Amino acid sequence: MTALVQLDKVTKRYGAQAAVNELTLEFGEGQCIALVGHNGAGKTTLIKLMLGLTHATAGRVRVLGENPLSRAGQRARLEIGYLPENVAFPASLTGLEMLRFYGRLKRRPRAECEDLLARVGLMGAAHKRIGTYSKGMRQRLGLAQALLGAPRLLFLDEPTTGLDPFLRHSFYAIVAELRGRGVTTVLSSHALSELETRVDKIVVLHEGTALVEGTLDSLRTMARLPTILRLRLRNGLAGKVPAVFADVATGSVAADGAIELSCAAERKMEVLRRAQAIEGLDDIEIMSPSLDQLYASFLQDKQGLT
Amino acid sequence: MRNLWIIAGKEVRDGLRNRWIVATTLLLAALALTLTFLGSVPTGTVGASRLAVTIVSLSSLTIFLVPLIALLLAYDAIVGEFDRGTLLLLLSYPVARWQVVIGKFLGHLAILAFATVVGYGAAAGALLVTDGHAEGLATFARMIGSSVLLGAVFVAIGYLISAIVRDRGLAGGLAIGVWLLFVLIYDMALLGLLVVDKGRIISVGMLDVLLLLNPADAFRVLNLTGSGGVSQFAGMAGLSEDAGLSPAILVTALLLWIVLPLGGAALALGRRQL
Numbered sequence: 001m002t003a004l005v006q007l008d009k010v011t012k013r014y015g016a017q018a019a020v021n022e023l024t025l026e027f028g029e030g031q032c033i034a035l036v037g038h039n040g041a042g043k044t045t046l047i048k049l050m051l052g053l054t055h056a057t058a059g060r061v062r063v064l065g066e067n068p069l070s071r072a073g074q075r076a077r078l079e080i081g082y083l084p085e086n087v088a089f090p091a092s093l094t095g096l097e098m099l100r101f102y103g104r105l106k107r108r109p110r111a112e113c114e115d116l117l118a119r120v121g122l123m124g125a126a127h128k129r130i131g132t133y134s135k136g137m138r139q140r141l142g143l144a145q146a147l148l149g150a151p152r153l154l155f156l157d158e159p160t161t162g163l164d165p166f167l168r169h170s171f172y173a174i175v176a177e178l179r180g181r182g183v184t185t186v187l188s189s190h191a192l193s194e195l196e197t198r199v200d201k202i203v204v205l206h207e208g209t210a211l212v213e214g215t216l217d218s219l220r221t222m223a224r225l226p227t228i229l230r231l232r233l234r235n236g237l238a239g240k241v242p243a244v245f246a247d248v249a250t251g252s253v254a255a256d257g258a259i260e261l262s263c264a265a266e267r268k269m270e271v272l273r274r275a276q277a278i279e280g281l282d283d284i285e286i287m288s289p290s291l292d293q294l295y296a297s298f299l300q301d302k303q304g305l306t
Numbered sequence: 307m308r309n310l311w312i313i314a315g316k317e318v319r320d321g322l323r324n325r326w327i328v329a330t331t332l333l334l335a336a337l338a339l340t341l342t343f344l345g346s347v348p349t350g351t352v353g354a355s356r357l358a359v360t361i362v363s364l365s366s367l368t369i370f371l372v373p374l375i376a377l378l379l380a381y382d383a384i385v386g387e388f389d390r391g392t393l394l395l396l397l398s399y400p401v402a403r404w405q406v407v408i409g410k411f412l413g414h415l416a417i418l419a420f421a422t423v424v425g426y427g428a429a430a431g432a433l434l435v436t437d438g439h440a441e442g443l444a445t446f447a448r449m450i451g452s453s454v455l456l457g458a459v460f461v462a463i464g465y466l467i468s469a470i471v472r473d474r475g476l477a478g479g480l481a482i483g484v485w486l487l488f489v490l491i492y493d494m495a496l497l498g499l500l501v502v503d504k505g506r507i508i509s510v511g512m513l514d515v516l517l518l519l520n521p522a523d524a525f526r527v528l529n530l531t532g533s534g535g536v537s538q539f540a541g542m543a544g545l546s547e548d549a550g551l552s553p554a555i556l557v558t559a560l561l562l563w564i565v566l567p568l569g570g571a572a573l574a575l576g577r578r579q580l
Binding site for chain 1 (some may be wrong): 309316319320323324390391392394395397398399400401402454579580
């Protein structure tokens with residue numbers, strides 16, 4: 001796999017404060033990567049470093065094989081798309097005029113701008129001033145400009161902030177399509193739950209360092225958080241935890257009468273087998289640790305609260 | 307090079323949309339026409355050329371108004387884009403930072419040049435129609451050209467302010483301060499200095515340098531000591547005889563006043579951490 005982005009012991013300091021601290025990362029071709037972390041964890045600074053908008057205090061940054069601050073790095077931006085957090089445009093221009101402006105800077109034809117506007121559902125507002133756009137429309141225009149020139153590498157900084165569920169869904173549909181076409185996408189987000197099924201790799205950032213990185217499954221293994229199974233049993237059996245689970249899980253009865261079993265991830269299948277053997281079983285719900293829970297767990301570990 | 311025109315074109319479009327171009331053109335045209343017809347009324351009795359009087363009047367108007375318009379256009383150009391978040395996105399494109407500065411400058415200069423040429427041109431056209439002869443129009447054209455040059459100087463100074471400070475309010479305050487300094491305070495201070503000095507320390511050569519250090523004065527000397535009867539009506543005949551400042555030196559000084567602040571602005575933006 002070719003590495004499109006390489007960061008080698010990269011540090012970025014603002015005064016005494018290190019926004020990014022000796023970070024080493026590599027993003028491969030066609031990957032969808034989520035940068036996860038609370039405010040100030042270093043997500044936006046990391047994206048700015050990769051775009052050459054700010055320079056590293058120490059370490060080496062290579063994007064598409066080039067130093068983003070060099071002339072070659074500037075040319076490489078032809079193949080990079082970026083959607084900043086809280087994207088803004090001049091209010092007096094229309095959506096199409098704005099996209100044409102960015103299109104010209106990337107040497108893209110007018111037809112491509114119109115196609116992109118249609119793709120993000122803004123063709124009807126193409127000739128309206130951006131000042132009249134809603135937050136969702138501005139965000140979609142932001143996505144359209146990021147997609148100009150069919151980029152190989154896409155940076156999306158908090159892309160779904162302020163979008164309603166429908167728009168979020170259509171937004172991720174576009175991201176999934178890009179992923180299918182081999183575009184490397186780097187997403188930063190607070191909305192962890194919506195990232196879970198959509199990314200190949202998750203990087204948990206904390207105080208400028210990568211606390212952990214890997215696939216969701218590997219993070220679950222690392223965190224060793226229990227898997228929860230909820231069993232719904234027919235009348236008469238509800239109200240107590242069957243003794244058959246005693247050696248593989250700890251159980252309790254939830255307020256709605258369901259039995260909740262908590263077990264280690266590797267024992268999940270065994271618990272399932274035993275559960276299926278119980279007479280009167282109506283339904284099983286499996287709840288693996290969510291990204292929110294994983295994040296909280298890693299953060300607690302880091303801060304020594306557990 | 308193409309990026310410069312793309313960015314300049316966007317500024318012009320923006321200027322058309324937010325009515326900057328229409329407003330400044332109408333303002334300059336209205337004032338120029340008013341000065342042309344009301345300001346040249348006394349010429350009938352003193353026998354002065356209407357055109358010469360109009361040039362003197364418009365030069366004085368330029369010194370007050372064009373720097374102000376230029377600074378108002380420019381002070382927000384970089385700090386405002388930074389504040390609104392539009393600069394971040396623009397710089398993520400394959401564009402060098404100096405191209406952003408120069409491109410935007412060219413766009414703003416085009417707006418100012420259009421307003422000045424059309425506004426003052428309206429006055430020249432009106433004179434041509436009423437007087438019926440084209441004598442002295444070259445001097446008028448020079449005055450319009452140098453007004454654009456003066457505008458470019460203050461757009462460049464506005465860009466320097468805009469690239470250095472991080473607060474739009476501060477940039478606006480500094481822009482007004484620069485206008486007050488160069489248009490009002492500098493001359494009064496210089497005059498006071500000359501009166502106090504009584505020619506003991508400040509030589510003619512030194513006075514020339516002091517005049518070049520203020521772009522508004524360089525413009526004034528360039529236009530009001532010009533050919534024909536202009537210097538007579540401008541009350542600067544004495545100065546025009548003494549001053550060793552040729553038009554070439556004055557124009558060079560004004561060009562330096564454009565290049566240096568603009569270079570400073572490009573340098574400041576280049577070093578800025580986003």
